[in-house]
Amino acid sequence: MSDLVELTDGDGVIEISAPSADRYASLKLIEWWDHAKLRRAKVMVVGAGALGNEVLKNLALLGVGYLFLVDFDTVEVSNLSRSILYRAEDAGKRKVEVAAARLREINPDVRVATFHGNVTQALGQGIYRRMDVVIGCLDNRAARLAVNRACWRYGVPWIDGALDVLMGIARVFVPGQGACYECTMTEADYDLVNVRYRCPLLRPDELQEGRQPTTPTSASLVAAWQVQEAVKLLHGLPVPAGKGIYINGHTYSTSLLTYTERADCFSHAQARAVVTELPLRAADLTVGAFYSAIAPILAAESAENAALLPEQEIISHFYCPACDVRTPVYRPHDEVMPDGAACPTCNMPRLPSILSRLPLSADSPAADVPLTQLGVPPLAVLQVAARVQGVERVFWFELSADAQSCLAAWSE
Numbered sequence: 001m002s003d004l005v006e007l008t009d010g011d012g013v014i015e016i017s018a019p020s021a022d023r024y025a026s027l028k029l030i031e032w033w034d035h036a037k038l039r040r041a042k043v044m045v046v047g048a049g050a051l052g053n054e055v056l057k058n059l060a061l062l063g064v065g066y067l068f069l070v071d072f073d074t075v076e077v078s079n080l081s082r083s084i085l086y087r088a089e090d091a092g093k094r095k096v097e098v099a100a101a102r103l104r105e106i107n108p109d110v111r112v113a114t115f116h117g118n119v120t121q122a123l124g125q126g127i128y129r130r131m132d133v134v135i136g137c138l139d140n141r142a143a144r145l146a147v148n149r150a151c152w153r154y155g156v157p158w159i160d161g162a163l164d165v166l167m168g169i170a171r172v173f174v175p176g177q178g179a180c181y182e183c184t185m186t187e188a189d190y191d192l193v194n195v196r197y198r199c200p201l202l203r204p205d206e207l208q209e210g211r212q213p214t215t216p217t218s219a220s221l222v223a224a225w226q227v228q229e230a231v232k233l234l235h236g237l238p239v240p241a242g243k244g245i246y247i248n249g250h251t252y253s254t255s256l257l258t259y260t261e262r263a264d265c266f267s268h269a270q271a272r273a274v275v276t277e278l279p280l281r282a283a284d285l286t287v288g289a290f291y292s293a294i295a296p297i298l299a300a301e302s303a304e305n306a307a308l309l310p311e312q313e314i315i316s317h318f319y320c321p322a323c324d325v326r327t328p329v330y331r332p333h334d335e336v337m338p339d340g341a342a343c344p345t346c347n348m349p350r351l352p353s354i355l356s357r358l359p360l361s362a363d364s365p366a367a368d369v370p371l372t373q374l375g376v377p378p379l380a381v382l383q384v385a386a387r388v389q390g391v392e393r394v395f396w397f398e399l400s401a402d403a404q405s406c407l408a409a410w411s412e
Helices: 033-041 050-062 077-081 094-107 143-156 187-191 214-235 287-300 400-405
Strands: 004-008 015-019 042-046 066-071 111-116 133-136 158-164 165-172 245-247 253-258 275-278 304-311 313-321 325-332 349-355 381-388 391-399
Touching: 033 214, 042 050, 050 066, 050 094, 050 214, 066 077, 066 094, 077 111, 094 111, 133 143, 133 214, 143 158, 143 187, 158 214, 165 214, 214 245, 275 304, 275 400, 287 304, 287 391, 313 400, 391 400
Parallel strands: 042 066, 042 133, 066 111, 133 158, 275 391
Antiparallel strands: 004 015, 158 165, 165 245, 245 253, 304 381, 313 325, 313 349, 381 391
8 A cells, every 4th residue: 555645635635544554644634734833842841740741642642742741849749640651650750750651652752851940040051042932831920921921031932820619810921012911910920930039938839829729621722722823833823912712611701811011021121132052061160260261252342340149149258246246158149048048156046148140240249159059050241231331231041052961852
């Protein structure tokens, strides 16, 4: 039997693959379908819970070539009622690793790279620059806000999904085309995002505000809309940017939501990042070595008074008034506080020196501090502020040599 089927459209003969020989044969019958685009596509999925499972399953079935999966959690028995990719024997394993293995079983054509960690702080933003689309399957506002700001910074469209029992929402945000996720946030939303700064004693698992009970059926519905919009984006078809679809399972109805672009939106106010790629790895650099690498670039721009703008506030020193001792720290605030505030000698509270800018110079007191100690992840995009002709500018430097290790699974 031939592996090709011939169809006549009046102007000639069209050759298509036979269903017995090509797993994508039925999809290729769609008039506008371009499987080569999907095969080359790079899609990041943030969150591997109930919604993420459905999104990933659909992307794998469609043959999207390169997936990057982000999640910080492990599989629990309670996930089994809502997540198609997990099994009872997976309990305690990292979600990203289990999901990646199952996706390869579903479709060996798909290459899956993973990141086990916190998307708000630990993911190098160079990952976003390599994506065609980002799909959010998240359950808290802080993570959504972080994804939104990164996508707007690097010009990457993203599709947000949310669930609430029999209801759900899918919405598309495209930089330069209408409202973004931050435009939809209220003062109450910002309060929930900022709660960890006001309540440093809370544990990370207590900060997952915004969680809602879900069903596998509502996850299937919302995920289908998300992936469908992603397919349209990847094909260059029109999408409802700055809008969302609200699905109400109680009333058997859907509603189209249109969001208003907010004039004071921080994500919109950010300048689109123009990134300089450095052939360097985060793990190999100290603050001084990083400054040496960028100093010629800054000098060529006549830039002065450079300072690193870390993604997280840095505690540079602790001072103990009782012992009159000043101890260098140079670590992220959230990593040190509150446990590290007590003096190891007298056990009295110490005063932290907190930096949101780290001055860069040839004789910086932080010159020997490793970038990784400051919380800089692999494939980071570092922001450096400097004055050029009396005006402060921000320069963006990517530690691009980390790309090979971060995306190693894509080349296997």
